[in-house]
Amino acid sequence: xxxxxxxxxxxxxxxxxxxxxxxxxxxxxxxxxxxxxxxxxxxxxxxxxxxxxxxxxxxxxxxxxxxxxxxxxxxxxxxxxxxxxxxxxxxxxxxxxxxxxxxxxxxxxxxxxxxxxxxxxxxxxxxxxxxxxxxxxxxxxxxxxxxxxxxxxxxxxxxxxxxxxxxxxxxxxxxxxxxxxxxxxxxxxxxxxxxxxxxxxxxxxxxxxxxxxxxxxxxxxxxxxxxxxxxxxxxxxxxxxxxxxxxxxxxxxxxxxxxxxxxxxxxxxxxxxxxxxxxxxxxxxxxxxxxxxxxxxxxxxxxxxxxxxxxxxxxxxxxxxxxxxxxxxxxxxxxxxxxxxxxxxxxxxxxxxxxxxxxxxxxx
Amino acid sequence: xxxxxxxxxxxxxxxxxxxxxxxxxxxxxxxxxxxxxxxxxxxxxxxxxxxxxxxxxxxxxxxxxxxxxxxxxxxxxxxxxxxxxxxxxxxxxxxxxxxxxxxxxxxxxxxxxxxxxxxxxxxxxxxxxxxxxxxxxxxxxxxxxxxxxxxxxxxxxxxxxxxxxxxxxxxxxxxxxxxxxxxxxxxxxxxxxxxxxxxxxxxxxxxxxxxxxxxxxxxxxxxx
Numbered sequence: 189x190x191x192x193x194x195x196x197x198x199x200x201x202x203x204x205x206x207x208x209x210x211x212x213x214x215x216x217x218x219x220x221x222x223x224x225x226x227x228x229x230x231x232x233x234x235x236x237x238x239x240x241x242x243x244x245x246x247x248x249x250x251x252x253x254x255x256x257x258x259x260x261x262x263x264x265x266x267x268x269x270x271x272x273x274x275x276x277x278x279x280x281x282x283x284x285x286x287x288x289x290x291x292x293x294x295x296x297x298x299x300x301x302x303x304x305x306x307x308x309x310x311x312x313x314x315x316x317x318x319x320x321x322x323x324x325x326x327x328x329x330x331x332x333x334x335x336x337x338x339x340x341x342x343x344x345x346x347x348x349x350x351x352x353x354x355x356x357x358x359x360x361x362x363x364x365x366x367x368x369x370x371x372x373x374x375x376x377x378x379x380x381x382x383x384x385x386x387x388x389x390x391x392x393x394x395x396x397x398x399x400x401x402x403x404x405x406x407x408x409x410x411x412x413x414x415x416x417x418x419x420x421x422x423x424x425x426x427x428x429x430x431x432x433x434x435x436x437x438x439x440x441x442x443x444x445x446x447x448x449x450x451x452x453x454x455x456x457x458x459x460x461x462x463x464x465x466x467x468x469x470x471x472x473x474x475x476x477x478x479x480x481x482x483x484x485x486x487x488x489x490x491x492x493x494x495x496x497x498x499x500x501x502x503x504x505x506x507x508x509x510x511x512x513x514x515x516x517x518x519x520x521x522x523x524x525x526x527x528x529x530x531x532x533x534x535x536x537x538x539x540x541x542x543x544x545x546x547x548x549x550x551x552x
Numbered sequence: 553x554x555x556x557x558x559x560x561x562x563x564x565x566x567x568x569x570x571x572x573x574x575x576x577x578x579x580x581x582x583x584x585x586x587x588x589x590x591x592x593x594x595x596x597x598x599x600x601x602x603x604x605x606x607x608x609x610x611x612x613x614x615x616x617x618x619x620x621x622x623x624x625x626x627x628x629x630x631x632x633x634x635x636x637x638x639x640x641x642x643x644x645x646x647x648x649x650x651x652x653x654x655x656x657x658x659x660x661x662x663x664x665x666x667x668x669x670x671x672x673x674x675x676x677x678x679x680x681x682x683x684x685x686x687x688x689x690x691x692x693x694x695x696x697x698x699x700x701x702x703x704x705x706x707x708x709x710x711x712x713x714x715x716x717x718x719x720x721x722x723x724x725x726x727x728x729x730x731x732x733x734x735x736x737x738x739x740x741x742x743x744x745x746x747x748x749x750x751x752x753x754x755x756x757x758x759x760x761x762x763x764x765x766x767x768x769x770x771x772x773x774x775x776x
Contacts, residue, residue, distance in 0.1 A: 241671050267674040280668040285689045293686070294676030345679060525717035 191215045192378075197257075198245030205287060205404035209234050213396055215252065217377045222390045222411060225400030228521035230381045232277075234400075235349050238381065239274045240267035242268055251347060265381055272396065273340030273348045273378075278356055279332050281324035287311075288320045288517050294343040313375075314338040320465040329357045330365055337369075341376060348373075348380035354389060366550060387429050391467050391547045401426045412467055416514070421501055429524050430472040430506075430516035434549060437464040444488075445546060452512030456544030467547040474507060474543035478536045479527055489536035491515065495533045498524070505529075509537050553746055556723050556767075557731040564639070564727060565707040568646040571646050572654035572703045573696075575647070582686065599652045606720035607651065610716025613645045642725050646707045652762035653706045654699040661695020662688060666772075705758040709751065 201208040209229035212222060216445045223231040236242040238249060240256065243264065249257040268272075282290050289309050295303045312319060314334045324332060331506075333353065340348060353369060354362045370392050373380055382393055390397055390411050397411040406423045407414055415432035422541050435447035435454070445456050449468055456468070476487065493511030505524045509515045515537055527546040529535070583595055600608055617635040618624045628634045635641035665688050673683040681717035689696065718725030720734070726752055731742040 239671075239675055241675070267675050268672070268679060270675075271677070272675055274672065276668050276672060278668070280666065280672040282669060282672075282687060284687075291672070294678060296678065296682070339672075339676070 191252050194248070194250040195222070195234070195238065197234070197244035197249065198232075198235055199237065199242060199244040205230075205403045207233050208350055209400075209403070209405050209503055211398055211405055213408065217379065217412045218371055218374050218395075219379045220393050221379075222383065222394035222397040223381060223383045223400060224387070224390050224397055224414075226385055229400040230435060231400045231428075231486045232351055232404040234382050235351055235381060238347075239272055239281050239349050240270050240483045241274075262300055264291065271343070271346045272406065273343070273345035274487055275336045275340045275348075275350045275353060278322075279336035281332060281339070285323055286321045286323055287316055287327070290339045291316075291342050292325070293339060296506075300395070306390045307541045310338045310342045313341075327495060328361075330361045332385070333357065337372070341378070345378070348376070348378050350382045351381055352385070355384070355386070363442065369393060370550070387427060387469070388545070388547050391432065391469070391549075393413070399423050400426040415469070424472075424506075429469045429545070430477075430518075431468070431470040431514070433468050434525045434547070435466050435468040435515045437466055437546075444541060447544075447546065450512045454539070455544050457542050465549045467549045469541060469545040469547060470515065470539055472516040472518040474539060475509075475515060476538040477507060477509070477517050477519055477523070477527065477529070478538055480536055485538055486540070488541040489537075489544065491537045491539070493535060493537055494530055495529055495535060498529060498531060509535060511537055514537075553743070553750070554616045554726075554743075556730075557726050557747075560639070560723065561708055561727040561729075564646055565704045567643055568650055568701050569676045569704040571643075571647055572650060573700055574576070576651065576654035576658055576699060576703075577696075579643065579651075580655045580662055581688075583655065584614060584662040595723060595776075598655050601649050602655050606710065606712025608718055609649060610713040613648060613713070614717050615711045616642060617641055629708070636717060637719040637721060637725060639724050641717075642714060645713050647719040649713045650703040650706045654703040657695045657699035657702060658692070661692035666696075674775045683740055698762050698765060700774050701758050701762050709755060738753055 191214065193211065193213055195209060195211040198206060198208050198315050202355060203267070206219065209230065213219070223234060225231045233242055237257070244257065244417050246259050246261070246283050247257065248255065248259065254265070256270055257263060260474060285293060288311065291310050292303055292307045295306055297382050298306065311320065314337065316334060316338060319327065319331060324335065327335065333356070333397070354365055356363065366389055368547045384390055392410040396408065398408040399406045401422055407428070411435070412432045414423070415427050415429055418427055418430070424430055435449040437445055437447050439446040439528050443457060447454050447456060447466060447468055454468060491511035493509040494513065495507055496510045497508040499506045502515065503521055505521055507517045507519060507524070507529060509517060517537060526531070527535070579598065583591060583598070589748065615621065615635055616623060618628070619628060624635055635644070668684055669687060673687050674680070709729055710727070711733070714725065714727050714730055720726050720730050728747055730743045732747050735747065741774050
């Protein structure tokens with residue numbers, strides 16, 4: 189049997205849309221699944237059900253060869269017996285325990301020698317040297333996050349569950365820890381499920397991504413594919429960024445980064461772009477469509493292209509433009525008529541440098 | 553001062569508080585974490601001694617442990633003498649009478665423990681039982697001490713229940729509050745004053761300790 193996670197569950201809270209989720213994917217040693225969606229979409233409930241902290245009224249959850257939940261045959265495996273590492277959104281560090289007390293908390297079954305050895309290993313892995321006897325309230329947000337992750341990882345779980353791992357941090361720390369978390373998850377070689385509503389986080393951390401909205405999973409696939417090819421308007425609205433393409437940084441000067449995407453050159457602001465391999469992310473409403481040959485604008489990027497598809501969405505139109513890569517633009521119906529846009533029209537797509545988001549990409 | 557009565561009282565209060573710690577913690581845990589929809593029935597029963605006249609409570613306890621009840625018969629068959637008007641009978645009555653004074657502070661302390669901490673403990677493979685001692689008890693220390701101290705203090709001052717169940721046997725069931733009553737009946741106001749002052753001082757000291765440690769004592773205290 190292939191190593192799989194199979195989840196099929198229904199959970200109803202009074203007065204809210206029932207959460208009905210079906211999910212099945214192949215689990216490898218370090219597969220990171222992203223549960224992506226706006227708050228209230230049910231992603232935390234699914235994570236908590238996998239952890240054994242919520243009990244769906246109907247359904248089943250299987251991980252590898254184990255059945256954790258099957259309402260039909262009455263199987264209910266307790267959170268204690270699932271061997272998972274769970275990190276809640278606000279970390280829930282034990283206030284009466286020190287850093288190593290927290291890390292060693294789940295190691296009660298080990299003898300004191302093995303226990304101390306494992307604690308020392310984890311302290312080193314998470315670079316917590318010097319903080320061993322500190323209490324959680326004395327730690328910074330980033331340190332608390334590392335301790336919480338260290339505590340979850342210490343008992344060598346089979347599966348790691350992270351609920352909005354970075355959302356409790358301030359923006360600069362979040363940016364810095366995003367990359368660290370990625371390499372840590374790969375280093376641990378531990379399958380994980382990460383709940384997030386931040387698309388940059390999803391792209392950086394995820395191998396697979398499930399998009400949730402209104403209690404349902406709408407699409408599942410590789411993150412950059414889901415972002416660039418949402419199956420319907422609902423998914424496009426949830427993910428909020430329609431163009432995600434692979435690019436190479438060729439120049440980085442004066443805070444302006446030049447990237448090439450399949451021959452086309454784009455300028456973006458250097459934010460967290462480290463390394464040369466990046467994802468270039470552009471939201472469709474940030475793209476301005478101009479007639480070919482019109483005058484100068486303040487936008488740094490003017491890409492010559494050809495309209496290859498036009499999709500009507502109410503008062504708005506989504507135009508797909510081929511300018512070396514596929515770029516999606518949202519414009520009004522009136523603008524489409526004024527520009528006489530039809531498939532095949534030559535246009536210029538203008539994008540401000542600030543609307544070109546660069547997310548580091550690991551080269552597989 | 554009647555040192556025998558003081559000794560009986562201190563012994564009674566200490567044992568009551570000690571036994572309530574053992575009995576009260578599981579009851580409070582269950583009241584806090586059970587999702588049973590009818591648990592308010594049990595909550596009301598536990599709180600009953602707060603509002604019931606001590607004579608009513610004492611009367612029912614007297615009947616329940618008396619020679620005509622199965623419990624009373626079982627005890628006298630086992631030990632050889634009946635429960636009423638003994639120290640053991642008085643102890644049982646005190647435990648019931650002070651139950652809410654222990655359980656309510658315990659439960660309100662458990663209530664304040666963040667559920668997410670408890671869940672984190674479970675996912676780390678730690679059983680519910682161990683989670684209680686490793687996590688919930690240390691975080692509820694103020695409430696647990698409050699419950700202990702309050703049940704001790706409440707037992708020091710009980711009168712009606714003692715009179716109904718324990719009677720007034722020197723060295724066995726005559727407590728300080730009964731002693732004060734006896735002194736007044738005998739018109740020995742000076743003796744009564746000394747003992748009363750002692751009880752006042754101890755009670756006040758105990759409450760000072762409780763309020764200094766923990767400002768939220770009762771589940772039913774008026775909200776500020």
